[in-house]
Amino acid sequence: MLRMARSLPEEVLEHVFSFIHSDKDRNAISMVCKSWYEIERWCRRRIFVGNCYAVNPSMVIRRFPEVRSVELKGKPHFADFNLVPDGWGGYVYPWIAAMANAYPWLEEISLKRMVVTDETLELIAKSFKNFKVLVLSSCEGFSTDGLAAIAANCRNLRQLDLRESEVDDPSGHWLSHFPDSFTSLVSLNISCLGSEVNFSALEHLVGRCPNLRTLRLNRAVPLDRLANILRRAPQLVELGAGTYSAELRPDVFSSIAGAFSGCKELKSLSGFWDVVPGYLPAIYPICSSLTSLNLSYATIQSPDLVKLVSQCQSLQRLWVLDYIEDIGLEALAAFCKDLQELRVFPSEPFALEPNVSLTEQGLVSVSEGCLKLHSVLYFCRQMTNDALVTIARNCPKMTRFRLCIIEPRTPDYITLQPLDDGFGAIVEHCKDLRRLSLSGLLTDRVFEYIGTHAKKLEMLSVAFAGDSDLGLHHVLYGCENLRKLEIRDCPFGDKALLANAAKLETMRSLWMSSCSVSFGACKLLGQKMPRLNIEVIDERGPPDSRPESCPVEKLYIYRTLAGPRFDMPGFVWTMDEDSALRFS
Amino acid sequence: MSPEIGTHQLESDTAGDMNFKETELTLALPGESRTLKEMNGGTIGTKRGFLETVDLNLGSPRADCSDKDRNESENDVLTAAKPPAAKAQVVGWPPVRDYRKNAMKSCKYVKVAVDGAPYLRKVNLEMYNSYEQLLSALEDMFSCFTIRNYLNERKMVNGVENVPTYEDKDGDWMMLGDVPWKMFVESCKRLRLMKSSEANGLAPRTPSKCSSTSG
Numbered sequence: 001m002l003r004m005a006r007s008l009p010e011e012v013l014e015h016v017f018s019f020i021h022s023d024k025d026r027n028a029i030s031m032v033c034k035s036w037y038e039i040e041r042w043c044r045r046r047i048f049v050g051n052c053y054a055v056n057p058s059m060v061i062r063r064f065p066e067v068r069s070v071e072l073k074g075k076p077h078f079a080d081f082n083l084v085p086d087g088w089g090g091y092v093y094p095w096i097a098a099m100a101n102a103y104p105w106l107e108e109i110s111l112k113r114m115v116v117t118d119e120t121l122e123l124i125a126k127s128f129k130n131f132k133v134l135v136l137s138s139c140e141g142f143s144t145d146g147l148a149a150i151a152a153n154c155r156n157l158r159q160l161d162l163r164e165s166e167v168d169d170p171s172g173h174w175l176s177h178f179p180d181s182f183t184s185l186v187s188l189n190i191s192c193l194g195s196e197v198n199f200s201a202l203e204h205l206v207g208r209c210p211n212l213r214t215l216r217l218n219r220a221v222p223l224d225r226l227a228n229i230l231r232r233a234p235q236l237v238e239l240g241a242g243t244y245s246a247e248l249r250p251d252v253f254s255s256i257a258g259a260f261s262g263c264k265e266l267k268s269l270s271g272f273w274d275v276v277p278g279y280l281p282a283i284y285p286i287c288s289s290l291t292s293l294n295l296s297y298a299t300i301q302s303p304d305l306v307k308l309v310s311q312c313q314s315l316q317r318l319w320v321l322d323y324i325e326d327i328g329l330e331a332l333a334a335f336c337k338d339l340q341e342l343r344v345f346p347s348e349p350f351a352l353e354p355n356v357s358l359t360e361q362g363l364v365s366v367s368e369g370c371l372k373l374h375s376v377l378y379f380c381r382q383m384t385n386d387a388l389v390t391i392a393r394n395c396p397k398m399t400r401f402r403l404c405i406i407e408p409r410t411p412d413y414i415t416l417q418p419l420d421d422g423f424g425a426i427v428e429h430c431k432d433l434r435r436l437s438l439s440g441l442l443t444d445r446v447f448e449y450i451g452t453h454a455k456k457l458e459m460l461s462v463a464f465a466g467d468s469d470l471g472l473h474h475v476l477y478g479c480e481n482l483r484k485l486e487i488r489d490c491p492f493g494d495k496a497l498l499a500n501a502a503k504l505e506t507m508r509s510l511w512m513s514s515c516s517v518s519f520g521a522c523k524l525l526g527q528k529m530p531r532l533n534i535e536v537i538d539e540r541g542p543p544d545s546r547p548e549s550c551p552v553e554k555l556y557i558y559r560t561l562a563g564p565r566f567d568m569p570g571f572v573w574t575m576d577e578d579s580a581l582r583f584s
Numbered sequence: 585m586s587p588e589i590g591t592h593q594l595e596s597d598t599a600g601d602m603n604f605k606e607t608e609l610t611l612a613l614p615g616e617s618r619t620l621k622e623m624n625g626g627t628i629g630t631k632r633g634f635l636e637t638v639d640l641n642l643g644s645p646r647a648d649c650s651d652k653d654r655n656e657s658e659n660d661v662l663t664a665a666k667p668p669a670a671k672a673q674v675v676g677w678p679p680v681r682d683y684r685k686n687a688m689k690s691c692k693y694v695k696v697a698v699d700g701a702p703y704l705r706k707v708n709l710e711m712y713n714s715y716e717q718l719l720s721a722l723e724d725m726f727s728c729f730t731i732r733n734y735l736n737e738r739k740m741v742n743g744v745e746n747v748p749t750y751e752d753k754d755g756d757w758m759m760l761g762d763v764p765w766k767m768f769v770e771s772c773k774r775l776r777l778m779k780s781s782e783a784n785g786l787a788p789r790t791p792s793k794c795s796s797t798s799g
Contacts, residue, residue, distance in 0.1 A: 081676030086695075086704045164683055192683065219687075273687065297687045347688065349678045350711075379678065406678050463677065488676070539703055570702045 056562040057098035074114035087569040100127035108133035121146030125153035133159040140166040148174035159187040172197035187214035196220040207232040216240030230259035241271035257282040270294035287311035322358040329362035333369025341375035360387035367394035375400040388422025398430040402437035408464035411441040424449035437461040447471035451478025472496035486511040494521035509558040520548035526575025534575035
C-alpha cells in the first residue's frame with residue numbers, strides 16, 4: 001500500500017482526491033501518510049468548522065491554503081431559545097479579516113448563529129472578486145447597509161440567503177444596489193426581512209436573472225405583486241410567497257392562478273403569511289408536483305389544510321401549524337405516501353388549554369401511513385408510551401425525532417407513568433437515530449435506555465428530565481457517537497460530569513443550564529482538561545463571589561485547539577489553568 | 585453538597601465505573617440506587633410542580649447555596665416575570681424561536697436594556713395589558729441587579745434612579761405612559777431603563793404617570 005502511494009504521481013493523486021467530498025473521507029485520506037496529507041491539504045476546497053471557537057482562523061489557513069468555501073457555526077443551539085445572553089460571542093469578523101488576506105478566491109461563506117456586522121459584509125464585498133454564495137442562517141448584527149454593499153460589489157453573486165437572520169432597521173432600497181448588469185442570481189432568500197423591499201427593483205431583478213431557481217420573499221410582499229414576480233420567473237423551482245392575503249377578488253385570483261400555473265418547475269412552496277383561504281385554490285394546479293411545503297406561518301384551519309394536502313401526492317416535506325389537527329394528519333397519511341419529514345409547530349405555545357385537536361394520535365397516523373418518514377418535529381400537549389412504541393415500530397428508519405410536549409414533566413396521560421418506556425422504544429427500534437429531543441415526565445431510566453441503545457445518536461436535547469447524575473452518566477458513557485449534548489433544568493451535577501470528563505473531548509460541545517454543576521467542579525475541569533474550554537455564564541456576577549459549591553447558572557463546554565477565547569463579555573468566565581488559580 | 589473534589593482522580597481513558605467507585609457511588613439500576621438518590625437529596629419519581637420552578641422569590645441575595653432549592657430559586661433570576669393573565673413563562677420554553685412567535689402575531693418581543701446592566705432581556709409586550717403590569721414585570725426581571733448595585737437601598741428599578749423609556753417607530757425616545765397602552769404596544773421597538781440624569785432631554789410628561797404603581 002505504501003509502495004503504491006509513493007509510486008503514483010502527485011497530479012494523479014490530486015485528481016483522485018478531487019472526487020472525494022466528505023470531510024470525514026478527506027480527513028481519513030490525510031492520515032494515510034505524510035505525502036497524502038500534503039497533497040490533500042493543498043487541494044481541499046471546502047472547510048466546515050462546527051464551532052468557530054474550536055480552532056482559530058490562522059490554523060485553518062495554515063493547513064488549507066486553497067479554500068474556496070467556508071462554513072462556520074457560532075452560538076450554541078439553545079441560543080435559538082434565548083438561553084444564551086446577548087453579547088456571548090460568535091463574532092465572525094476575525095475570520096473574514098484573516099480570509100480576506102489568505103483566500104482572495106474565496107467563493108462561498110455560510111454562517112450559522114454568528115454575529116455579522118455591516119463592516120464584515122463590506123469586507124466580504126470588496127475582498128473576494130469571485131464571490132458567489134452568502135448564506136446567513138440565524139445570524140444577527142447587520143443591517144441593510146451591509147446587504148447594499150454585497151449587492152453593489154459582488155458581480156458574480158449566485159446565492160444570497162438570509163434565512164431566519166435578524167436584520168436591523170431594514171429599508172428596502174438595498175435591492176436597488178444590484179447593478180443593471182447583474183444577472184447571475186440563482187437563489188435569493190429575504191423571507192426574514194421586516195420591511196418592504198422596493199417592488200419595482202425586485203421585479204426588475206427577478207426579470208433579468210434567467211437562472212433564478214429559488215426566490216423566498218418576505219411578508220411585506222403583497223399578493224397582488226406576487227403574480228407580476230411569478231410571471232417574470234416561470235422557471236422557479238422554489239418559491240416563498242409573501243402575504244397570501246387580500247380582499248377576495250376574481251381578477252386578482254385569476255391573475256395569481258394564471259401565474260402559478262405558468263410555473264411548471266415549482267417543487268417547493270413556503271411563506272403564506274396571513275392566508276385568505278379563498279386564494280388557496282390558485283395553487284391547486286401545481287400541488288401534485290410539490291415535494292416541499294412550508295405552511296408553518298399560515299393560520300389556516302384544518303379543513304383547508306386537508307383540501308390542500310390531499311392534492312400533494314409527491315410531498316416529501318411538510319412544515320405546518322397544529323391547526324392541521326389529528327384529522328389533517330390522517331389525510332396526510334392517506335395521500336402523501338412519500339412523506340419523509342414532518343414538522344408540526346404550536347399555534348399557541350403559551351395557551352393554558354389546548355386550542356386545537358392535535359394529539360399523539362396524529363403522529364401515530366402519519367407513522368402508520370408514511371413508511372418513509374424519518375424526520376419528525378412535533379409539538380403537542382399529550383402523549384402516551386403506547387403511542388411512542390407504535391411510532392417506533394412503524395418507523396425503524398427514523399433518523400431525527402424531536403418531540404415537544406408543551407407542559408414540562410407531563411406524564412403518559414392515560415397511565416400517568418413517565419414516558420421512559422416510550423422513548424426507550426424509539427431508541428431501541430430506530431437504530432439509525434442521529435438526533436433526539438426529549439420531553440414529558442422522564443426518570444433516569446430513559447437515559448439508561450438511551451445509553452444502551454442509541455449508539456448512532458449524535459445530538460441529544462434534554463429539558464426538565466431525570467432524577468440524578470446517573471441519568472447524565474448513562475448518556476455520556478453509552479452514546480458512542482454523541483457530538484452535541486444540550487441540557488436545561490435537570491438535576492445533573494458534578495459527579496457524572498467529572499467522571500466522564502474525557503468523553504467531553506470526543507464531543508463538539510456540552511451545554512448545561514439551570515442544572516446543579518458547581519463552580520468548584522467547573523474549576524476542576526478547567527484545570528484538568530486543557531483541550532476543553534469550560535465557559536461559565538453567570539449573570540449574577542463573578543462565580544467566586546459565591547461559595548464553590550454553588551451551582552453555576554449556565555455552563556458551555558467545548559473542545560478546542562485554540563485555547564481560551566478573548567472576546568468574552570463580562571458575564572462569561574473561562575475556567576482554564578490560570579483562572580482556576582486566579583479564582584482560588 | 586460538594587463532591588469530594590480533593591481526592592477525586594479524573595481518568596483520561598476509561599470513564600465510568602472506576603471513578604464512580606472512588607466517589608462511593610454505585611452504578612446500579614435506578615431501583616437499587618437509593619443511596620445515590622438520597623445523597624442527591626431528591627425523592628424518586630416525584631413530579632416537581634412546574635410552577636415551583638418559576639415561583640418568584642426575589643428576596644435578599646443568598647450566600648448559602650447548599651440545598652437543592654437554591655437551584656430552583658436561581659431559576660427565578662432566569663425566568664421572565666409572571667404576567668398576570670397567562671401562565672407563568674419559563675425562558676426558552678416551549679422551544680419556539682422568536683421569529684416564529686412573532687410571525688404568529690400573538691407576540692411582540694422587544695429588547696429591554698437597563699443602563700449599567702451587562703445584559704439585555706426580551707419581553708413580550710402582548711403578555712401585558714397595562715403599563716403597570718409591564719413595569720411590575722420589569723422590576724421583577726431586573727431587581728436582582730438593582731439590589732446588588734444599590735446595596736442598602738431597596739430601590740426598585742423604576743424608582744427615582746431609573747426612568748422607563750422606549751424607542752418608537754420613528755426612532756424617537758419617549759417616556760412610558762404618554763400614549764394609550766395599545767398604541768404603545770404597536771409603536772414600541774425597544775425599551776430602555778435610563779438613568780434619570782440622562783432622561784432629562786426627553787419630552788416632559790405629567791408626573792402622575794411616573795411612579796411605578798400607576799399605569
